[in-house]
Amino acid sequence: MIIINREKSVQRPLDTLGQAIDSPVLIKLKGDREFRGILKSFDLHINLVLDDAEELENGEILRRLGTVLIRGDNIVYISP
Amino acid sequence: MIIINREKSVQRPLDTLGQAIDSPVLIKLKGDREFRGILKSFDLHINLVLDDAEELENGEILRRLGTVLIRGDNIVYISP
Amino acid sequence: MIIINREKSVQRPLDTLGQAIDSPVLIKLKGDREFRGILKSFDLHINLVLDDAEELENGEILRRLGTVLIRGDNIVYISP
Amino acid sequence: MIIINREKSVQRPLDTLGQAIDSPVLIKLKGDREFRGILKSFDLHINLVLDDAEELENGEILRRLGTVLIRGDNIVYISP
Amino acid sequence: MIIINREKSVQRPLDTLGQAIDSPVLIKLKGDREFRGILKSFDLHINLVLDDAEELENGEILRRLGTVLIRGDNIVYISP
Amino acid sequence: MIIINREKSVQRPLDTLGQAIDSPVLIKLKGDREFRGILKSFDLHINLVLDDAEELENGEILRRLGTVLIRGDNIVYISP
Amino acid sequence: MIIINREKSVQRPLDTLGQAIDSPVLIKLKGDREFRGILKSFDLHINLVLDDAEELENGEILRRLGTVLIRGDNIVYISP
Incomplete structure (x- = not known):
């Protein structure tokens, strides 16, 4: 219902995640549990x-x- | 609305789960309940x-x- | 958006539930309430x-x- | 995405509710609030x-x- | 996916709400907050x-x- | 699946919000946080x-x- | 099901976010965690x-x- 013009030069949050593939990330979950991994x-x-x-x-x-x-709905943030 | 090109070589999280079929897994639920099983x-x-x-x-x-x-919305993580 | 090939030989979780119809099951709800019944x-x-x-x-x-x-969103697990 | 063959002889949970129309029911809500009524x-x-x-x-x-x-998302169970 | 035959004589919950328009109602929210109004x-x-x-x-x-x-997802019940 | 005839004379909640544009409102969030603003x-x-x-x-x-x-899912009520 | 006429002159909340790209913002999460960044x-x-x-x-x-x-469902508010 809302259309956002998505020019090729515009990054979206999942693009940032795509660039972090095969790299170490820090994951913070709800309730303060934390993960590190590739x-x-x-x-x-x-x-x-x-x-x-x-x-x-x-x-x-x-x-x-x-x-x-990790199931996505538990995640607060991901830091590459 | 977001289209991700899904080349055959790209794995997705549920593919990892598919490879764990018939193998032992550890399941962590919200509230720290834990399960082991096949x-x-x-x-x-x-x-x-x-x-x-x-x-x-x-x-x-x-x-x-x-x-x-196990109903999926209770799950925090699954480790094969 | 994700298509899973579903061959006839592949069971899904709700198939397991279908096989438990007319049999006793144990239901665990969020907050530790528990039910037994057919x-x-x-x-x-x-x-x-x-x-x-x-x-x-x-x-x-x-x-x-x-x-x-029982409304499904309260359920943690069902054991036939 | 999952298609369940629904033969006429198979009841679903909402059919059970349909049969309870105009009858007394007990409703348990999240947080243990309870209602009785028709x-x-x-x-x-x-x-x-x-x-x-x-x-x-x-x-x-x-x-x-x-x-x-009663808004459905508060309901734990309904007993006719 | 589930089709309910909806004959004209069958009321649904929102029909009851429609009949309460311009009348006083009592609203109970999650966390026990309560409202009265038209x-x-x-x-x-x-x-x-x-x-x-x-x-x-x-x-x-x-x-x-x-x-x-009032945003609907906060509501437990509405009594006309 | 439920169709509500929406005659032009019938207001809906978001119409009330539309009339409050450029006016002061009070916003109550879950957990009792409160905002005032235009x-x-x-x-x-x-x-x-x-x-x-x-x-x-x-x-x-x-x-x-x-x-x-303010993300909508935090909101309990809005008072123009 | 609800159609809102969206004239070109009407801003929506995500337009405000779009104007804040490359600028510092303050993010408040549920549970009072806070972030600052670009x-x-x-x-x-x-x-x-x-x-x-x-x-x-x-x-x-x-x-x-x-x-x-930051996963959106954790966010309470964003202030540019």
């Missing part, structure tokens, strides 16, 4: 897959998860 | 079915459930 | 109807409800 | 209208509301 | 507008708001 | 923009924000 | 990307994040 894939719901993923609490490693799929 | 099926909402499922709390088995369907 | 029907939102339903708390019967329709 | 109508979101409705707490009548429209 | 309009999300609206707490007037638009 | 625009999700916006707590000014876009 | 992009869900982003608590810098993608 971003392998994502979809339009911002579901995403990390490799070499670590779950953190207060900056300390809580658990090493290897590959993990 | 992933049997899933759908686009990430509703999924586990076989030989165990519900865990602080790493200890709370309940053996056999087959269980 | 699964009579369900829909795509996982709204479902139980017969001979009992509401449980800490494994004890809180209330016998006979027939009950 | 079910007059409902829609696909399980918004529903009760007549002769009473709001209950711990089994005691808190308030007599006459006609009340 | 229902002026509503839409399919049950967003609604009241005139001569009062916000209540424990039955006492907290604030007189005149005209107020 | 309503400049809104959309179908009730995302809205205020000018000369002030954030209030217990009736006292917490912060002057100038222009602010 | 707005680089956004989409229809108000997912957005900041550069030179800082996470704040009680006005003090908690963390410097560089580039960050």
Whole structure:
């Protein structure tokens, strides 16, 4: 219903995520859970897959998860 | 409205889940409930079915459930 | 936007639910409320109807409800 | 995207609700609020209208509301 | 996907709301906030507008708001 | 699926909002945060923009924000 | 289902966001987390990307994040 002209030069947030593929990212979840890992894939719901993923609490490693799929609706922010 | 070119070589998060079918997975739910089991099926909402499922709390088995369907909106992450 | 090839041999989570019709199931709701009963029907939102339903708390019967329709968005898991 | 063959003999949860029209029902809401009344109508979101409705707490009548429209997303279960 | 035959004689919840236009209603919100006022309009999300609206707490007037638009997703029930 | 005849003489809630453009409004958010400002625009999700916006707590000014876009899903009510 | 005539002279909330591209913005999230940074992009869900982003608590810098993608459903308000 709202149409936004999307010129090729305009980046969208998911483009930024696309550029971070195969790079390390920091993921903050609701309730302050945190993950670090290599971003392998994502979809339009911002579901995403990390490799070499670590779950953190207060900056300390809580658990090493290897590959993990995080459901997008839990995510607060992603920092490449 | 956003179109992502999906070349055959690009994986998406649900592809990772597809590769985990018939393998053991760890599921973390909102509120820290945890499940281990064999992933049997899933759908686009990430509703999924586990076989030989165990519900865990602080790493200890709370309940053996056999087959269980977990509603996707409760899921924080899935680790194959 | 994401198309999953759905061969006839592939089960989906709701198929598992379909096979549990007329059988006893255990339902866990958000906030730890629990139900046992005979699964009579369900829909795509996982709204479902139980017969001979009992509401449980800490494994004890809180209330016998006979027939009950449970709204799907409250459900954490269903175990046939 | 998922098509369920819906033979005429298969009931769905909203059919159960349809059969309860003009009959007394018990409604449990999130946060344990409870209503009793005569079910007059409902829609696909399980918004529903009760007549002769009473709001209950711990089994005691808190308030007599006459006609009340309850928004479906608050509902945990409905027992005819 | 679910089709409900909607005969002209069948009322739906929003029809009940339509009949309450220009009449006093009681609105209960999530978190127990309460409003009284004259229902002026509503839409399919049950967003609604009241005139001569009062916000209540424990039955006492907290604030007189005149005209107020209440966003539907906050509403627990509406009693004409 | 539900069709409401919308005669030209029938107002809907967003029409009330449209009439408040360029006028002062009071916005109550979930969690009791409050804003006052001049309503400049809104959309179908009730995302809205205020000018000369002030954030209030217990009736006292917490912060002057100038222009602010408030995401609609946080809003409880809007009073022109 | 609701059609709003959208004359070219009418601004919508996302137009205001579009004018803030490449400018500093203040973002308030649910649960009082706050961010400052340069707005680089956004989409229809108000997912957005900041550069030179800082996470704040009680006005003090908690963390410097560089580039960050914030998921729109966490956002309370954005002030350019």
